[in-house]
Amino acid sequence: MSEAARQPPGRTRSQAQHALRSLGRALKPGLAERGRAVAGGARAVWARVEPVARPISAAGWIVIAAAAGSLALWLGFGWIEFAFLSFTLFAAVVVAVPFVFGRMAFDVDVSLTPRRVVAGDRAFGRIAVRNTAEKASSPARVELPVGAGLAEFHIPQLAGGAEHEELFAVPTERRAVIVAGPAISVRGDQLGLLRRTVRWTDPVELFVHPRTARLTPSAAGLVRDLEGEVTKVITDSDISFHALRNYEPGDPLRNVHWRTSARTGTLMVRQFEETRRSELALIQSTEQSRYASEEEFELGVSVLASVALQVIRDATELSVITEGLQLRTATPVTLLDDSCRIEPANGAYPSMREYVREATKRLKAPSVAIVVVGSAQPLADIRAVDAHFGPATQTIALRVETGAASRIQRVGDAVVATVGELAELPRIMRRIRP
Missing domain, CATH: 3.40.50.410 (von Willebrand factor, type A domain)
Known part of the structure; x- marks a missing residue:
C-alpha cells in the first residue's frame, strides 16, 4: 500500500486545501496585475469610444441592438426577412448621423419675474437666444427643465447678431423652490436615435413662499422682551444685586464689597439675580x-x-x-x-x-x-x-x-x-x- 493510501481521508483533504490556498496565494499577485491591466485597457478604449457613443440615445441603442440581433439571425439561420430588417435599422442610424453635426454660437439668457412669489400668485419666465456668429444659424431646439416639467422652444433660423425671445408661465400653485434650467440646445434626428446637447445656462431658482397671516406685534405678550427681567437664578456676575456671601478662592476681586469686609473683618463678595433676554x-x-x-x-x-x-x-x-x-x-x-x-x-x-x-x-x-x-x-x-x-x-x-x-x-x-x-x-x- 502506498504512503498516500495509508493516510487518513481528513488529512488528505487538509493537504489538498493547503495546496489550493498556496496556489491561490501564488496566483493572486498575477491575477491582480492582469485585472488592473484589463481595467486600464477598458478605460483607454472607452475614452476613445465615448465621444462617438455619447450622442446615441436610449432609442438609438435599442435600434442598434435590434439590428445586430436581426443580422445574427440571418447569418445563423438564413432567414432573409431578418436581413432586410437589419439593413433597414442600420440605415436609419446612418441617416440620423448628419443631423448631429454642426456648431451653434448662441448666447442664451433665462430670467424669472419675479424671483419670489406667494403660492398662488403668477410668475413668468423669459428665454432669449441670440446668435453671436456672423453667419446665419440653422433652426434649433432648446429644452428648459422647469420644476418637474420640461419646456421645449423651437428657435428659427437667426441672422448674425439676431435674437429670438420666448415667454412662458411658471406653475406656482404649491409652496416650493422651482428650478428653471439649465437651458440646453439639442441637435438630432426626428426619430430621436441620435441626440447631441450643449448646455448654455446655469439653473435659476424661483421661490414660491407659503401663505402667511400678519400677526399683531408681540401678540398677547406671547413673545415678551424679558431683557432686564429678574429670575430666581443666582449668579456671580450680573446687574441685579441680591446678597453678600463669604469670599471663596477664585472669586473676582471686582465683586468684593470692601465696606462690609472692613466692618466685619472678613472678605465679602456680592451675589446677583440673573437677568435674561x-x-x-x-x-x-x-x-x-x-x-x-x-x-x-x-x-x-x-x-x-x-x-x-x-x-x-x-x-x-x-x-x-x-x-x-x-x-x-x-x-x-x-x-x-x-x-x-x-x-x-x-x-x-x-x-x-x-x-x-x-x-x-x-x-x-x-x-x-x-x-x-x-x-x-x-x-x-x-x-x-x-x-x-x-x-x-x-x-x-x-x-x-x-x-x-x-x-x-x-x-x-x-x-x-x-x-x-x-x-x-x-x-x-x-x-x-x-
Whole structure:
C-alpha cells in the first residue's frame, strides 16, 4: 500500500486545501496585475469610444441592438426577412448621423419675474437666444427643465447678431423652490436615435413662499422682551444685586464689597439675580404620518412662517427648526426662502420628545417654545415636550387641523391651540395667555 493510501481521508483533504490556498496565494499577485491591466485597457478604449457613443440615445441603442440581433439571425439561420430588417435599422442610424453635426454660437439668457412669489400668485419666465456668429444659424431646439416639467422652444433660423425671445408661465400653485434650467440646445434626428446637447445656462431658482397671516406685534405678550427681567437664578456676575456671601478662592476681586469686609473683618463678595433676554424656539414636527393630508401639512408650514415673521419683526432672538432643516432668521426674506425647502419627514426620529431633544441640544434654553404639530399628533407627545423643557420654559403647541373649530386648551403646563385655517391664527395668538 502506498504512503498516500495509508493516510487518513481528513488529512488528505487538509493537504489538498493547503495546496489550493498556496496556489491561490501564488496566483493572486498575477491575477491582480492582469485585472488592473484589463481595467486600464477598458478605460483607454472607452475614452476613445465615448465621444462617438455619447450622442446615441436610449432609442438609438435599442435600434442598434435590434439590428445586430436581426443580422445574427440571418447569418445563423438564413432567414432573409431578418436581413432586410437589419439593413433597414442600420440605415436609419446612418441617416440620423448628419443631423448631429454642426456648431451653434448662441448666447442664451433665462430670467424669472419675479424671483419670489406667494403660492398662488403668477410668475413668468423669459428665454432669449441670440446668435453671436456672423453667419446665419440653422433652426434649433432648446429644452428648459422647469420644476418637474420640461419646456421645449423651437428657435428659427437667426441672422448674425439676431435674437429670438420666448415667454412662458411658471406653475406656482404649491409652496416650493422651482428650478428653471439649465437651458440646453439639442441637435438630432426626428426619430430621436441620435441626440447631441450643449448646455448654455446655469439653473435659476424661483421661490414660491407659503401663505402667511400678519400677526399683531408681540401678540398677547406671547413673545415678551424679558431683557432686564429678574429670575430666581443666582449668579456671580450680573446687574441685579441680591446678597453678600463669604469670599471663596477664585472669586473676582471686582465683586468684593470692601465696606462690609472692613466692618466685619472678613472678605465679602456680592451675589446677583440673573437677568435674561427672551429666547424663542419655534419647532415644527414635519413627520408625515402626523398630518391628515398634504393641505394640513402646508397649513402647518404657513403657521410656522407666520409666527416666525412676526417674531423677527419684534427683534426677538429666534431659532426655527424642522426635522430636516434649521431655517435662517436673519431677515424675513431668508426665512421665507428657507421655508420653501421644508419637506415631510418619514421616521426621522423615534418620538417627538427625542426629535425636540436632539434639535435643541445646541441651543440656549428658550423662554418660550412654540411647537407646530399635525392633527394626528398625540397630546401625550406635547406633554413630553413640555417636560423636556422644564418649568423655566413656557411651552405652546399650535395644532393644525384643516377645517376644525379654533379652540385653546391646557395639557399639563402647556397651552394647546387648534388652528383650523390660517385666517384664524391672528385671533388665536391674541387669545393665548402664557
